Amino acid sequence: MKTQIAGVIIMYGLMVLLAIPLGRYIAKIYEGKKTWLDPVLNPLDKIFYKLSGIRAEREMNWKQHLLALLTINVVWFLFSMLILMNMSWLPLNPDGNPSMSADTAFNTTISFISNTNLQHYAGETGVSYLGQLVLMLFQFISAGVGMAACAVVFNAMKERSTEKLGNFYYYFVRSCTRMLLPLSVVVAILLAFNGSPMTFKGKDQLISLQGDTVHVSRGPVAAMVAIKQLGTNGGGFFGANSAVPLENPNYFTNMVENIGIALIPIAMVFALGHILNRKRFAWVIFVVMTAGFLCFVIPAIYFESKGNPAIANLGVGQQLGSMEGKEIRFGSPATAYWAIVTTTTSNGSVNAMHDSLTPLSGMFTMMGMMVNCFYGGVGVGFLNFYIFIIIAVFISGLMVGRTPEFLGKKIEAKEMKIATIVALLHTFLILAFTGLSSHMFAGDPKTYAAWLNNPGHHGFSEMLYEYTSSSANNGSEFGGLGTGVPFWNITSGIVMIISRYIPIIGPLAIAGILARKKYIPESAGTLKTDTGTFGIMIFAVIAIVAALSFFPALSLGPIAEFFSMK
Amino acid sequence: MKQHILPAIRLTAICIIFFCVVYPAFIWLVALASPGHGDGERVSVENRVVGYAKIGQSFTEDKYFWGRPSAVGYNAAASGGSNKGPSNPDYLKDVQSRIDSFLLHNPGVKTGQIPSELVTASGSGQDPDLSPAGAYIQAARIAKARGISQDKINALIDRHIDKPLLSLMGPEKVNVLLLNIDLDKLK
Structure with missing residues (x-):
């Protein structure tokens, strides 16, 4: 067990050590400063701008940014629906997989353009290689959109008064070509050399050692897995995601993939420090995020390593911890660690079946998604955190009796209204839809019997997890839930689409409105935002708004299950 | 909205070329040198x-x-x-x-x-x-x-x-x- 704990600690340390220089690099690319990749990437970017007819130097205000962002997403939606519903006869389909039904295609399309990657299909049988490649495209560009939106907000937070907040396409293209692409190439090559396939041949057939006929699914796995980890996407090539040996062959690849999950989200925080030249403020944010992360990850590792008490009652040894749904090559601590990293960020790739986690670990994964900003998704993680900063500034301002100011800008009623709506929307969507599905199930358990794979409290947790994951744009699942039916496809699709765009529109609007306001230089009376006290304030706001509002629902699910097990 | 539609379509097309074709083709080429030649070991x-x-x-x-x-x-x-x-x-x-x-x-x-x-x-x-x-x-x-x-x-x-x-x-x-x-x- 010692080496397993050591593995987790080293993994976390490496991730932060890599994120610090990456943050500096991200700041440079958003500010258009020189970097060592310029000789290769400057011409590449020029091709992008030229062929798309984009004038990258034309500055936009926040409304134009939003318009550009939403328009391109509409184009993607139509393109994805077209491909997914016609895959069966299009090229690159060696396994002869079928096209998707309209409702599954709707869910999958929303899921991938919203950076969620909830999968109501299994990669081996549900999509062709062309489908996989198109979904991989969205893993790049949906992440690029989130990062571009975040870059606009960074720009708006600078000390000045302006309407002009840079060019959306400029931020978008640079996010894709200068961050996601080079990092993906590195990770994909590491994966390919450790045993992940990268081929366009179809299934292999062979006779096993014992004499059974076996079919082995393959495909362009390495390329897709790299970007699914780095872009906080999470949509795996195979049904069981990174638990599958070909998708995550050994402990080393597990470390690479796991570091890939939160690398850019953490680096974005450091990038903020460089762009605003407020490094202390960035560290306060990082420490608050880390404190929240540790609150989830330490108990999760403890409970998974301790094992399942119900299995202990049967008398077998659990030296390795709770092993249902886990893989030997990763072990319980690294699996619990992955489960928390993937849910606190909005990644959603899994290296074990979350449905089989012990009750409280399952709860901590859900809480990670309910908070959704302890590191959070690429770009959007910080946007969520930004909302909580605004609320914290406002409440602190009221407490000390001063006009709330944030980085030299007054926060007034309009901004607060937007922030509150965004903060409460997440809670509302999760609880309302879980309520709806529970009501339907309880009213007619026979008709909906196929929904739940587990009875009682755990069955409720399966539904709660599904909507939490959809609303957090996470994409992991309690996989036992029978989601391949229109009800789940459509409702989770609606939740994903609302909770993708509102939490981008809200912060962008607030940042845009604030940027236009008069800049008031800091004085002795200004509320200091780069102090420990303010950090504690943000943490308290997050705990109250995001975590406590879910307490009743969590009591019915995982907490009740925990106490029912002896 | 109108002024963004054409750039959006064209930018998407270029993204398809780079991220769906060039990127996987490059990884595929590199993977040919790996132990299983990209087909799995x-x-x-x-x-x-x-x-x-x-x-x-x-x-x-x-x-x-x-x-x-x-x-x-x-x-x-x-x-x-x-x-x-x-x-x-x-x-x-x-x-x-x-x-x-x-x-x-x-x-x-x-x-x-x-x-x-x-x-x-x-x-x-x-x-x-x-x-x-x-x-x-x-x-x-x-x-x-x-x-x-x-x-x-x-x-x-x-x-x-x-x-x-x-x-x-x-x-x-x-x-x-x-x-x-x-x-x-x-x-």
């Missing part, structure tokens, strides 16, 4: 391909080491776990029957000695590995079925233990397929 016995080194197989005969239970019957074209919750009574019955069956095939083993990995399903349904304890506990049965001394079997397991990464990170494990291939060669 196969294992052969006497020139017959018997499996992929990294994908577990079903072993049910007493003379082989068994891998972990699989929710998909080791189907390498449809991965998946059981997705059973920890307190599910039906699931606990399944585990109990796996324990009973293991005890039946391995006389002399006590319940408390069975590592839980041998009675719980893996996440992928293709877990290729066991912990060393999961292999040693089966040595007596295999020795009897094959008429080889148990010491030889134990020595074989010793040789097959993969140490943690850099002897520092992660668990010890044994690859069941590679172990069974060498087991067949044992006299």
Whole structure:
């Protein structure tokens, strides 16, 4: 067990050590400063701008940014629906997989353009290689959109008064070509050399050692897995995601993939420090995020390593911890660690079946998604955190009796209204839809019997997890839930689409409105935002708004299950 | 909106070229130099391909080491776990029957000695590995079925233990397929 704990600690340390220089690099690319990749990437970017007819130097205000962002997403939606519903006869389909039904295609399309990657299909049988490649495209560009939106907000937070907040396409293209692409190439090559396939041949057939006929699914796995980890996407090539040996062959690849999950989200925080030249403020944010992360990850590792008490009652040894749904090559601590990293960020790739986690670990994964900003998704993680900063500034301002100011800008009623709506929307969507599905199930358990794979409290947790994951744009699942039916496809699709765009529109609007306001230089009376006290304030706001509002629902699910097990 | 539509379509087209074609083609080319040439690493016995080194197989005969239970019957074209919750009574019955069956095939083993990995399903349904304890506990049965001394079997397991990464990170494990291939060669 010692080496397993050591593995987790080293993994976390490496991730932060890599994120610090990456943050500096991200700041440079958003500010258009020189970097060592310029000789290769400057011409590449020029091709992008030229062929798309984009004038990258034309500055936009926040409304134009939003318009550009939403328009391109509409184009993607139509393109994805077209491909997914016609895959069966299009090229690159060696396994002869079928096209998707309209409702599954709707869910999958929303899921991938919203950076969620909830999968109501299994990669081996549900999509062709062309489908996989198109979904991989969205893993790049949906992440690029989130990062571009975040870059606009960074720009708006600078000390000045302006309407002009840079060019959306400029931020978008640079996010894709200068961050996601080079990092993906590195990770994909590491994966390919450790045993992940990268081929366009179809299934292999062979006779096993014992004499059974076996079919082995393959495909362009390495390329897709790299970007699914780095872009906080999470949509795996195979049904069981990174638990599958070909998708995550050994402990080393597990470390690479796991570091890939939160690398850019953490680096974005450091990038903020460089762009605003407020490094202390960035560290306060990082420490608050880390404190929240540790609150989830330490108990999760403890409970998974301790094992399942119900299995202990049967008398077998659990030296390795709770092993249902886990893989030997990763072990319980690294699996619990992955489960928390993937849910606190909005990644959603899994290296074990979350449905089989012990009750409280399952709860901590859900809480990670309910908070959704302890590191959070690429770009959007910080946007969520930004909302909580605004609320914290406002409440602190009221407490000390001063006009709330944030980085030299007054926060007034309009901004607060937007922030509150965004903060409460997440809670509302999760609880309302879980309520709806529970009501339907309880009213007619026979008709909906196929929904739940587990009875009682755990069955409720399966539904709660599904909507939490959809609303957090996470994409992991309690996989036992029978989601391949229109009800789940459509409702989770609606939740994903609302909770993708509102939490981008809200912060962008607030940042845009604030940027236009008069800049008031800091004085002795200004509320200091780069102090420990303010950090504690943000943490308290997050705990109250995001975590406590879910307490009743969590009591019915995982907490009740925990106490029912002896 | 109008002024953004055309750039959006054109930009999407270029993204398709770079991220759907150029990027995967480049990785594909590089992967040709990898150990399995990008097709996955196969294992052969006497020139017959018997499996992929990294994908577990079903072993049910007493003379082989068994891998972990699989929710998909080791189907390498449809991965998946059981997705059973920890307190599910039906699931606990399944585990109990796996324990009973293991005890039946391995006389002399006590319940408390069975590592839980041998009675719980893996996440992928293709877990290729066991912990060393999961292999040693089966040595007596295999020795009897094959008429080889148990010491030889134990020595074989010793040789097959993969140490943690850099002897520092992660668990010890044994690859069941590679172990069974060498087991067949044992006299």
